[in-house]
Amino acid sequence: xxxxxxxxxxxxxxxxxxxxxxxxxxxVQTGNFxxxxxxxxxxxxxxxxxxxxxxxxxxxxxKDEMGKHIVYRSSLLSYxxxxxxLFALWLIDRHLYNRTNEFGNEMLFTGFCISLIILPAYQFIxxxxxx
Numbered sequence: 001x002x003x004x005x006x007x008x009x010x011x012x013x014x015x016x017x018x019x020x021x022x023x024x025x026x027x028v029q030t031g032n033f034x035x036x037x038x039x040x041x042x043x044x045x046x047x048x049x050x051x052x053x054x055x056x057x058x059x060x061x062x063k064d065e066m067g068k069h070i071v072y073r074s075s076l077l078s079y080x081x082x083x084x085x086l087f088a089l090w091l092i093d094r095h096l097y098n099r100t101n102e103f104g105n106e107m108l109f110t111g112f113c114i115s116l117i118i119l120p121a122y123q124f125i126x127x128x129x130x131x
Contacts, residue, residue: 009052016045079119086112 020041027033061067090112093105 013045013049013052016048020045079115083112083115086115 020038023041024033024038027035027038055061055067062071086108090105090108093108
């Protein structure tokens, strides 16, 4: 059962990559190569592929002590990278468009503020649950 689920994951990933290549090729033919849809599909494929390479559809590996440690460390590091990246993007956006006395891109600034609040808020909720 696990072997077939693992093979099905690889087959699904290969089909998705083929669809991505076909869609990107048709967009290149029409002169619309770098679209938001293509970038979103690429990010989803990379994320799914990395998950498949990391865990190999083995749920026990995620749940054992080493798996939990890997998930904890990677989530904490990726959260910190996300906060720094959002801040850098906000500063770059603000610098490029030379906005004085404004927040710059409001949605990007809002995303940055939310990213600063999420981890402490979640830790607060968890600490209340375990008290």
